Amino acid sequence: MGSRVQRIRALVWFVLWASGVVNPSTVLLGQEEELMSGFTGFHFLSIEKSCLFLLKEQASHPDVLEADAKQIAEMARQTFDTDGPLLVVASGRDTIPVSSAIKHLAPENVFVVQIQHPRSHLNRFDLVITPLHDYYPLTPEGQGQIPWFLRRWITPREPPGSNVVLTVGALHQADFTALRNAASAWHAELAPLPRPLLVVNIGGPARNCSYGVDLGKRLAAMLQNVLWSCGCVRISFSRRTPEKLSRILMKEFGTNPKVYIWDGEGCNPHMGHLACADAFVITADSVSMLSEACSTGKPVYVIGAEHCTWKFADFQNSLQERGVVRPFTGKEDMFKSWSYTPLNDTAEAASRVKMALAERGWSI
Template sequence: MLAKIAPSDPLLPVNSSCWVLTDGKIGDEVQCLGIAEALGVAPELRHVAPRRAYAWAMPYGPIDPQEGPERPGSPLAAPFPDIAIAAGRRAVPYLCALKRLSRGATFTVFIKDPYWNRRRLDLIVVPEHDRLRGENIFAPLTPANRLHGWRLAAARDAADSAIACLPRPRVALILGGTSQHHHFEPKDIAAVAAIAVQITEAGYGLMVTPSRRTPAALLDAVATALAGRPQAENIFFWRGEGRNPYVAILAQADAIIVTGDSVNMVGEAVATGAPVHVYEPSGGHPKISTYLARLEALGAIRRWQGKLEDWHYPPVNATPDIAREIARRYGDFRSRGR
């Protein structure tokens, strides 16, 4: 299936073919698609679905033989692409297998640390706060995303009617959730709910959107805190039903409050150029702290201190840089006759 990609100035030779190879996880796929869009190509989406025993061993084990290139519906069925962009640990063996099956002709790009067969891949894109470095490593500040300037501009010009009616300033409240390193204790849930109330009481338009990881307790607490308030007409609360208005919410936001459990969500917020306030839930990790500190030093974010602040900074989005680096290295790859 071909991904629907808006036109962009191509960085690759005309008619270059591209696969996006993942197990379907939205966070991985979004990064790969964002890069493909920045490259100016419409990739073919290939989803891997190894059986449990094989998935358990990944990224170190082999591909599932039932998804071998000769099997019907295989994610590795020929013809092979010029470039393959992959993400997620289950995709690692498949990307390595593709490199072998194409006899080295496919330029392979992996997003984040594959932890295995690093030298067999042509390019690995890891965040700057990850300490992995090497000849085939590119380390941008923020993860890739699909929040290109043209997409944000379109969302600003054609706002959803439920959002367009909100008063300005409009504040986006982006809710993350439990992760390997962060969790929302009762005090965090109460704090986030209080932030939502504070924004509405100040007369701002409030746009609330959760992620797939947002715990029900957090979502319910925010909803309960906002229920029946006199400013109800100033609130847009998306709870997962229907089309996801995430891009529209970010594009329409005059300020953003995002929970600091997700590197990706913070990276998407700073791509807008709107002031980004980060509320850090319980837990943490040194790498994420380093990432937030870098963005704070650039003036893109501020830690939540109990009130909205206003400041300006150029949007921070590493996706075009990642695409240019892939295009440069792919050009070198082709010039060597690969």
């Protein structure tokens, strides 16, 4: 293409890491889905099924190249003059070998964005998008928790460079447009409900946020205490919620007319809840659920933050310092709302990608 300003053609392939840092329910690949809400103007190849399904079932689609670095790099080189550079966006540490290989094989023909910290050799990518708490090991508090003989093995070992985009939380699709669409889609079911509507999202214990049934009992008691100030309560469990914990909530509220518990059947109301809730109570283990709720500007109460350790405790502290969450005490009056500046990580990260592309003489 004669001009230095070239249009970006985007190839998106996602292999989600099973650690839970990236929640498959929040990163969907579909014909009408964008990778991230802030990437307005990016063209994504049509993908009719999620990559998880494609990989598991070895399904094929004419627009999808399986994660073959040589094949993708060769395509980027062959089509560069006619279509411009190829934007490769990869998420999860399992994708690092492929995305870095693509950059190595076609450095002048691709722009590679890696989501989640790749641990080392960040110069393999054009941009790395990662949460600030991934750099907790470099803080004095983090260093104090690492035995000296292990420090050389803990990553990252260097401060973020110019090609690192730091976010507060996880990237997700719960932007203004998505929430507006969800509010419309769920209007018939959620709009008539008495207010305030309190949504309770329950995750499950994780390595750095471990808890048991005691948290379920405490949550049940606290919800009973605030129930008087709620028009209704809607509770959702995740796939990681232990059955023992969910049974506690089912037993306590299963017959309460003010409480609805989603049983996992039918359409997932998660986006509708984000759009229509007046306030949230969320377990501390889920960076994803907290990041989504904190992008709404509505009150977010956290239960179980005291169980978080290491960088996840740092994440909880950062949310509280920003005033976007408060501890759930069971003494709240849900009629009394409060506000904050919503997190806007996805749009801000997308803006940084566009700026980096512009520095290369490319545009969207």
